[in-house]
Amino acid sequence: xxxxxxxxxxxxxxxxxxxxxxxxxxxxxxxxxxxxxxxxxxxxxxxxxxxxxxxxxxxxxxxxxxxxxxxxxx
Amino acid sequence: xxxxxxxxxxxxxxxxxxxxxxxxxxxxxxxxxxxxxxxxxxxxxxxxxxxxxxxxxxxxxxxxxxxxxxxxxxxxxxxxxxxxxxxxxxxxxxxxxxxxxxxxxxxxxxxxxxxxxxxxxxxxxxxxxxxxxxxxxxxxxxxxxxxxxxxxxxxxxxxxxxxxxxxxxxxxxxxxxxxxxxxxxxxxxxxxxxxxxxxxxxxxxxxxxxxxxxxxxxxxxxxxxxxxxxxxxxxxxxxxxxxxxxxxxxxxxxxxxxxxxxxxxxxxxxxxxxxxxxxxxxxxxxxxxxxxxxxxxxxxxxxxxxxxxxxxxxxxxxxxxxxxxxxxxxxxxxxxxxxxxxxxxxxxxxxxxxxxxxxxxxxxxxxxxxxxxxxxxxxxxxxxxxxxxxxxxxxxxxxxxxxxxxxxxxxxxxxxxxxxxxxxxxxxxxxxxxxxxxxxxxxxxxxxxxxxxxxxxxxxxxxxxxxxxxxxxxxxxxxxxxxxxxxxxxxxxxxxxxxxxxxxxxxxxxxxxxxxxxxxxxxxxxxxxxxxxxxxxxxxxxxxxxxxxxxxxxxxxxxxxxxxxxxxxxxxx
Ligand code: SF4
Numbered sequence: 207x208x209x210x211x212x213x214x215x216x217x218x219x220x221x222x223x224x225x226x227x228x229x230x231x232x233x234x235x236x237x238x239x240x241x242x243x244x245x246x247x248x249x250x251x252x253x254x255x256x257x258x259x260x261x262x263x264x265x266x267x268x269x270x271x272x273x274x275x276x277x278x279x280x
Numbered sequence: 281x282x283x284x285x286x287x288x289x290x291x292x293x294x295x296x297x298x299x300x301x302x303x304x305x306x307x308x309x310x311x312x313x314x315x316x317x318x319x320x321x322x323x324x325x326x327x328x329x330x331x332x333x334x335x336x337x338x339x340x341x342x343x344x345x346x347x348x349x350x351x352x353x354x355x356x357x358x359x360x361x362x363x364x365x366x367x368x369x370x371x372x373x374x375x376x377x378x379x380x381x382x383x384x385x386x387x388x389x390x391x392x393x394x395x396x397x398x399x400x401x402x403x404x405x406x407x408x409x410x411x412x413x414x415x416x417x418x419x420x421x422x423x424x425x426x427x428x429x430x431x432x433x434x435x436x437x438x439x440x441x442x443x444x445x446x447x448x449x450x451x452x453x454x455x456x457x458x459x460x461x462x463x464x465x466x467x468x469x470x471x472x473x474x475x476x477x478x479x480x481x482x483x484x485x486x487x488x489x490x491x492x493x494x495x496x497x498x499x500x501x502x503x504x505x506x507x508x509x510x511x512x513x514x515x516x517x518x519x520x521x522x523x524x525x526x527x528x529x530x531x532x533x534x535x536x537x538x539x540x541x542x543x544x545x546x547x548x549x550x551x552x553x554x555x556x557x558x559x560x561x562x563x564x565x566x567x568x569x570x571x572x573x574x575x576x577x578x579x580x581x582x583x584x585x586x587x588x589x590x591x592x593x594x595x596x597x598x599x600x601x602x603x604x605x606x607x608x609x610x611x612x613x614x615x616x617x618x619x620x621x622x623x624x625x626x627x628x629x630x631x632x633x634x635x636x637x638x639x640x641x642x643x644x645x646x647x648x649x650x651x652x653x654x655x656x657x658x659x660x661x662x663x664x665x666x667x668x669x670x671x672x673x674x675x676x677x678x679x680x681x682x683x684x685x686x687x688x689x690x691x692x693x694x695x696x697x698x699x700x701x702x703x704x705x706x707x708x709x710x711x712x713x714x715x716x717x718x719x720x721x722x723x724x725x726x727x728x729x730x731x732x733x734x735x736x737x738x739x740x741x742x743x744x745x746x747x748x749x750x751x752x753x754x755x756x757x758x759x760x761x762x763x764x765x766x767x768x769x770x771x772x773x774x775x776x777x778x779x780x781x782x783x784x785x786x787x788x789x790x791x792x793x794x795x796x797x798x799x800x801x802x803x804x805x806x807x808x809x810x811x812x813x814x815x816x817x818x819x820x821x822x823x824x825x826x827x828x829x830x831x832x833x834x835x836x837x838x839x840x841x842x843x844x845x846x847x848x849x850x851x852x853x
Binding site: 212214215216218223250251253255256257258272274275276277278279280 | 512513514516517518520521522523524525526528529532533534550554555580597598599719720723725726729730731732735737738739765766769835836
């Protein structure tokens, strides 16, 4: 299956802004993080289709996965 | 410590002892206490009965990081209620070093003249001002810096304040001579109504601050400062990307208010986001990491240069970029930076000016996405044309003038950069805070979106009332300390940091406060403000969001489902 992967802030450094990823069926958010060698402790927020998801969340074809390090402001 | 009081009716100055009831107040706690005690809640905010109060926070002038915020208070011409707006810059620490706990400005001059005020160790001089009338804030700051030297604190109003427009702010000089703003609620108009163009501060030979236990304070401040640097948000993310890093996360989460709150995502987000801004700043030799006052170690500010590498603006914040960007469908960061620079110079709150432009676009005065058109309209405000006077009085006034009903305000003040349906906790704050729609009054976005201080689903109403209440109380305390709100990321996540605050109060003031006493401070500030607003004529009907929140907002089809009865529980404590 295919999912859109989007990275933000420092996670973009040396990687990319967005990319289509080919994944095995039943892949989870953690598999995406591993696929791009992102240290798990750098990922603070995972959104799947714009909703908060944990790293064990099972993905479906066509999902958008957005990953963020800790960020803030007001 | 002392109180400086200026009466503009007879151009007199008095120095007063600090009454016991105000000794343990500072910042917002003090401005609100003074306004509540001395200002008739039913008065015309631009009339002689209103007072303008400046107060540094409890920790101003000390070694604790990020403690240099200045609170400014009055009855607001924009909301009609009590107002506190705070800013960084060079003023608060100068007040503290002069031993001045508050400057109270009352009355209105009888003669049709303008004045400036110079504050120093022996008191205050009130002088007639003619040279800088009609000039922008940058010129005032440059002229005063040339006259009194680099170290002079400056607080000034631009043309908007001179015209007494409800979106006029008070600008404060920052350490580099750029501008920070006490932005919200039209406090610049109150200063203009008192015919004060600018206030300068010279802290030479000031009495300094009193400190009961220096060593204890130092120990606690060290723990606190360390916690700020160790927290990933205040230690890494804010210094690098500034507040504008929020564009992308709000956009992804479907909570970036787009086209006057019609959608939660903006197609142009990537063009105006914090990552893009960082790259642009670096490629043009700007400075991505800058503190708005001496002693800020988070340094979320920056200087943004134009295409030719020349200084364009500073303190270029998420709220501004969202408002003129996604809010108005403008996807050009350079145009938004020019608008930001103009608003700073003219002395306009960027959130309320952006809200006004959304209303102007609703009215068909400008096409959506017309950034150059916004620049022309801001120019009209500067010139004081009839259209400019309408726009400068904010979204409600403009909406009324042009028959628009979709107006993004609560209590007349523009809703900031988080859609209340998609980020429900902040919606509760917008509706209920004493300030009119204000994200900083109880920043539930931290817990709803940023996963700081917990994790509460932004799309579910569960837990939002309590979250907003607790944050509003904690914020009222922080705003009284003079600490920048951005310390809250570390404070929410780190117990040593929150305890250090109590230890610092006790060390500086010789008190024996517990954590509960600290929150009692926040509660009592809110109660004072609620009572003022009630006496000014506010009821629970004013604690409501605009009608359009009944419509669902894509991408999540989120609706506002928090009932009025639930909202009425927020400030019951
Ligand atoms: S963190 Fe930002 S807003 Fe806060 S004091 Fe520092 S520069 Fe100013």
